[in-house]
Amino acid sequence: QVQLQESGPGLVRSSETLSLTCTVSGGSIGGFYWNWVRQPPGRPLEWLGFIYKTGSTNYNPSLKGRVTMSLDMSKNQFSLTMRSVTGVDTALYYCTREVGDDGFDIWGRGTMVTVSS
Amino acid sequence: DVQMTQSPSFLSASVGDRVSITCRASQTVETYLNWYQLKPGKAPRLLIYAASSLQSGVPSRFSGSGSGTYFTLTINSLQPEDFATYYCQQGFASPRTFGQGTKVDI
Numbered sequence: 001q002v003q004l005q006e007s008g009p010g011l012v013r014s015s016e017t018l019s020l021t022c023t024v025s026g027g028s029i030g031g032f033y034w035n036w037v038r039q040p041p042g043r044p045l046e047w048l049g050f051i052y053k054t055g056s057t058n059y060n061p062s063l064k065g066r067v068t069m070s071l072d073m074s075k076n077q078f079s080l081t082m083r084s085v086t087g088v089d090t091a092l093y094y095c096t097r098e099v100g101d102d103g104f105d106i107w108g109r110g111t112m113v114t115v116s117s
Numbered sequence: 118d119v120q121m122t123q124s125p126s127f128l129s130a131s132v133g134d135r136v137s138i139t140c141r142a143s144q145t146v147e148t149y150l151n152w153y154q155l156k157p158g159k160a161p162r163l164l165i166y167a168a169s170s171l172q173s174g175v176p177s178r179f180s181g182s183g184s185g186t187y188f189t190l191t192i193n194s195l196q197p198e199d200f201a202t203y204y205c206q207q208g209f210a211s212p213r214t215f216g217q218g219t220k221v222d223i
Contacts, residue, residue, distance in 0.1 A: 004160075044204065044216065044217045045155075045206070045215040046215070047206075047214065047215070060212040094160075096161075098208075101149055102151070102166040102167055102170075102208075103151035103153075103163050103166040103172075104161070105163045105166075105172065106160075107160040107161045109159065109160045110160070
């Protein structure tokens with residue numbers, strides 16, 4: 001079955017750039033919306049945005065243009081880049097698949113990212 | 118943004134109990150409402166989509182209802198593995214938004 005695995009550095013310095021990759025195994029990356037969701041410690045889930053197989057994207061406006069998502073279909077991977085991070089970006093970051101309007105049906109286990117000052 | 122408000126935030130229950138969690142939206146989301154189960158160290162799990170449709174592989178003791186702005190997740194006969202945190206999420210509008218979560222504990 002389809003599985004997702006997040007990867008990337010666990011520690012990022014304040015004001016620098018966070019980069020995470022999600023590898024999709026057991027299925028094709030085409031035909032779905034690929035999303036990033038995060039959960040700061042003690043806080044609820046926050047949707048960051050998605051990228052579709054065509055490369056079209058939709059980002060949460062709360063991120064104020066700091067986020068870019070990309071897709072590498074040859075590697076079955078999609079990525080998140082977040083610029084100018086601060087302590088509020090410390091969170092458990094999940095990648096997840098959205099099937100049309102029917103929710104996020106497959107998730108990775110998440111990767112913890114800490115922003116250090 | 119559509120604000121999602123869950124209640125209660127914390128729920129103490131026992132094995133075998135029937136529990137219900139409610140989720141209110143600040144505006145209509147029709148039936149574009151999904152429920153998830155989160156456990157530490159595990160991938161989140163989609164339980165219910167489109168307000169009342171049971172995701173494949175999810176036990177039938179989980180059920181969802183509602184439309185518009187008011188939704189309910191019910192767990193019949195709570196099992197030990199059901200002690201977790203539950204979130205609602207609307208898929209009607211962008212940005213997608215989640216409730217603040219309900220922790221179900223012993």
